[in-house]
Amino acid sequence: MGPKNTFTILVLFILAGLIAMEVEAGQHVVGGSQGWEQSTDFDSWASAQTFKVGDQLVFKYSSGLHSVVELANENSYKQCDIGTALDSKSSGNDVVKLTKPGTRYFACGTMGHCDQGMKMKITTVAGKAPSTPASPSSSSSTSPSSTTTSTSTSSATKCHSLAAIFVVVASLLATLFCSMF
Template identity: 75%
Template sequence: MERMCRVFLALLLGAIFSKEASAAQHVVGGSQGWVESADLSSWASGETFKVGDQLVFKYSSGLHSVVELASESAYKNCDLGTSLNSMNTGNDVVKLDKPGTRYFACGTSGHCDQGMKVKITTVSGSAPSTPSTSGASAITPFASILVAIGLLYML
């Protein structure tokens, strides 16, 4: 009975590592971050965003902000009056919690009109993420299986 409990615990730990490995953090704008000079459309087109992933907006607080817009029309017209959420810490994290398209723009006057905006399309969890940073995603599902097997042998 004790051995069965240990096996169950090892499998549970493997599942936890696998769950953590499936989420990725995407630094918006890549190495440039959330700045006017970044080609945010090109950056976004090179990424795959999955449910559970996170967007990280890194920028100089006071110089920029992040506004989530309500619609594609608001995004295209830089209509910041339709914001769903506004952030200004310089290191803002947005969890992608469901499939669909979300729209973000800089809330500083004129920045959205100059192209400081990004459209993010999130897919369900079956597609592979392409994170722009390492971190929680460093443990792959295969590695978590190896960890579980190693734990079994240690028991």
């Protein structure tokens, strides 16, 4: 195998590692396998997650039956005042990016659904690493400045760590190899 073939293989390993890291980015399908539906317990689902800056919320639901509105504040959330919506989506497969730490409030915009419990609030914490589910005993804070995270380690986090180590090692090998020629 010639130097060019070896270098090409190393570059492919590096790209594979980068792709693996991107796949591990925190993407939360709201409500899990049930999705954004009336029967879902959103408080339980959200409390079992850790949302970090850079993550995405994916709302999957029947378009025309439900929608997603982001509410302005906790009072609007408690009162189901969808008239204060900051944003509204209705495609049935909506993505919301979590761009900064703080608490955000979401509800279904269909009349009566919010009052029946189709709403959730999430707290996004600082950090760009992929998210992991929080431990069941952890409590969620409503403070926008909260940066408490779970100390539990999931297999996704372990995989992400291994992918990062792989990328570093592959980069070092590629640098070493290139310096030889």
